[in-house]
Amino acid sequence: xxxxxxxxxxxxxxxxxxxxxxxxxxxxxxxxxxxxxxxxxxxxxxxxxxxxxxxxxxxxxxxxxxxxxxxxxxxxxxxxxxxxxxxxxxxxxxxxxxxxxxxxxxxxxxxxxxxxxxxxxxxxxxxxxxxxxxxxxxxxxxxxxxxxxxxxxxxxxxxxxxxxxxxxxxxxxxxxxxxxxxxxxxxxxxxxxxxxxxxxxxxxxxxxxxxxxxxxxxxxxxxxxxxxxxxxxxxxxxxxxxxxxxxxxxxxxxxxxxxxxxxxxxxxxxxxxxxxxxxxxxxxxxxxxxxxxxxxxxxxxxxxxxxxxxxxxxxxxxxxxxxxxxxxxxxxxxxxxxxxxxxxxxxxxxxxxxxxxxxxxxxxxxxxxxxxxxxxxxxxxxxx
Amino acid sequence: xxxxxxxxxxxxxxxxxxxxxxxxxxxxxxxxxxxxxxxxxxxxxxxxxxxxxxxxxxxxxxxxxxxxxxxxxxxxxxxxxxxxxxxxxxxxxxx
Numbered sequence: 001x002x003x004x005x006x007x008x009x010x011x012x013x014x015x016x017x018x019x020x021x022x023x024x025x026x027x028x029x030x031x032x033x034x035x036x037x038x039x040x041x042x043x044x045x046x047x048x049x050x051x052x053x054x055x056x057x058x059x060x061x062x063x064x065x066x067x068x069x070x071x072x073x074x075x076x077x078x079x080x081x082x083x084x085x086x087x088x089x090x091x092x093x094x095x096x097x098x099x100x101x102x103x104x105x106x107x108x109x110x111x112x113x114x115x116x117x118x119x120x121x122x123x124x125x126x127x128x129x130x131x132x133x134x135x136x137x138x139x140x141x142x143x144x145x146x147x148x149x150x151x152x153x154x155x156x157x158x159x160x161x162x163x164x165x166x167x168x169x170x171x172x173x174x175x176x177x178x179x180x181x182x183x184x185x186x187x188x189x190x191x192x193x194x195x196x197x198x199x200x201x202x203x204x205x206x207x208x209x210x211x212x213x214x215x216x217x218x219x220x221x222x223x224x225x226x227x228x229x230x231x232x233x234x235x236x237x238x239x240x241x242x243x244x245x246x247x248x249x250x251x252x253x254x255x256x257x258x259x260x261x262x263x264x265x266x267x268x269x270x271x272x273x274x275x276x277x278x279x280x281x282x283x284x285x286x287x288x289x290x291x292x293x294x295x296x297x298x299x300x301x302x303x304x305x306x307x308x309x310x311x312x313x314x315x316x317x318x319x320x321x322x323x324x325x326x327x328x329x330x331x332x333x334x335x336x337x338x339x340x341x342x343x344x345x346x347x348x349x350x351x352x353x354x355x356x357x358x359x360x361x362x363x364x365x366x367x368x369x370x371x372x373x374x375x376x377x378x379x380x381x382x383x384x
Numbered sequence: 385x386x387x388x389x390x391x392x393x394x395x396x397x398x399x400x401x402x403x404x405x406x407x408x409x410x411x412x413x414x415x416x417x418x419x420x421x422x423x424x425x426x427x428x429x430x431x432x433x434x435x436x437x438x439x440x441x442x443x444x445x446x447x448x449x450x451x452x453x454x455x456x457x458x459x460x461x462x463x464x465x466x467x468x469x470x471x472x473x474x475x476x477x478x479x
Contacts, residue, residue: 013403013419020401028401075400075407101396101407103417125411165411 021260035082040145050207066100080107113157122164168194175215206277213379219341258299275323306366334370388434388475434475
């Protein structure tokens with residue numbers, strides 16, 4: 001017998017936790033939206049532009065939710081918004097989450113992070129800070145965020161955090177307003193020692209406005225960008241190989257949503273993930289177990305008869321996911337040909353598909369499959 | 385005089401997905417999280433109130449059916465390690 005602590009790598013601990021959580025359906029990871037409003041007014045945002053002043057989680061509500069999460073077995077929590085640093089009680093909410101024994105990650109635009117916040121985070125470190133970046137100049141930032149001199153402040157915040165040993169991740173929405181700057185933004189992240197990622201899917205606003213989708217890149221632009229950042233698309237190859245080796249399944253959800261992860265919105269509503277705005281219950285009104293059970297029911301959904309995704313061998317590497325499909329069509333089991341085209345084009349360039357053209361282009365989409373609502377369909381770029 | 389040990393307020397204990405974890409609150413720890421063996425997790429729970437090596441060893445021996453000698457040696461090693469991490473301190477002592 002030994003009571004002495006074993007030395008185990010963090011990645012191994014995480015692997016064991018995720019594996020156990022998947023088997024027992026333990027809600028291990030979550031995101032919690034503590035405020036929906038933001039100090040930026042980004043054109044592509046699907047949350048803040050329609051948010052109201054009262055879309056703020058109080059400290060009392062946050063504590064109640066953190067206690068429920070901790071009791072249910074949640075370990076990793078992403079605090080997200082809106083812009084979390086604009087929350088008047090962010091410091092108290094952050095410390096409450098820490099004291100509940102949660103591993104905290106933060107989503108932010110970093111505009112408000114000066115020395116004081118950087119020192120606070122250095123003393124009470126998060127596991128990581130994920131910063132949205134939009135360009136390499138104040139002018140480009142202002143065009144997207146409508147806030148002057150934001151670039152200088154954000155870059156300073158990145159430096160302040162990195163100087164204090166805080167793990168920083170720079171992420172960019174890949175869209176028509178940023179596409180030309182992505183390679184330089186990646187180089188900036190590498191030069192500073194931050195990790196880098198981008199997301200090529202732009203969602204309609206959660207309250208229905210499809211305007212952000214007008215900024216979506218066409219499939220060929222997306223894959224050209226992939227190649228510019230990753231010549232030969234080598235980082236996509238292992239996932240593609242695994243995906244084609246697996247037998248297609250008719251289950252809509254193949255990710256961890258509802259299995260070991262979930263999202264809590266600013267009013268306590270629970271959805272599959274931060275990209276899904278359809279809630280199945282509310283942690284401020286119901287018990288966690290009841291809501292978690294209901295979420296489990298949602299992710300058991302199956303595709304309707306003849307749905308093109310049900311037999312697609314590229315589904316686990318699809319550019320879209322049930323949440324982004326849900327935001328475009330209203331249903332997680334809908335179908336967005338734009339995502340399908342991006343995925344097939346990637347498969348073609350990697351040698352896994354003969355033409356890069358999805359079957360639905362030549363054969364059509366079955367009539368019983370729900371496609372993007374008219375406003376979103378109109379906003380999507382002309383397909384290449 | 386019997387030395388009593390107690391938990392510090394620098395960590396939060398979690399039992400998640402079958403793993404016993406100590407989550408660090410502040411920067412001045414050597415890692416953000418530590419993993420305990422099940423027996424170490426048991427001892428951590430016993431430390432809910434200040435306890436001596438002897439008391440902890442007695443609980444351990446009773447729970448896991450080991451000799452007092454083995455339990456005492458294990459508890460001493462465990463306390464030394466947790467003290468070095470800053471998770472346990474001598475009750476009433478400086479931290």
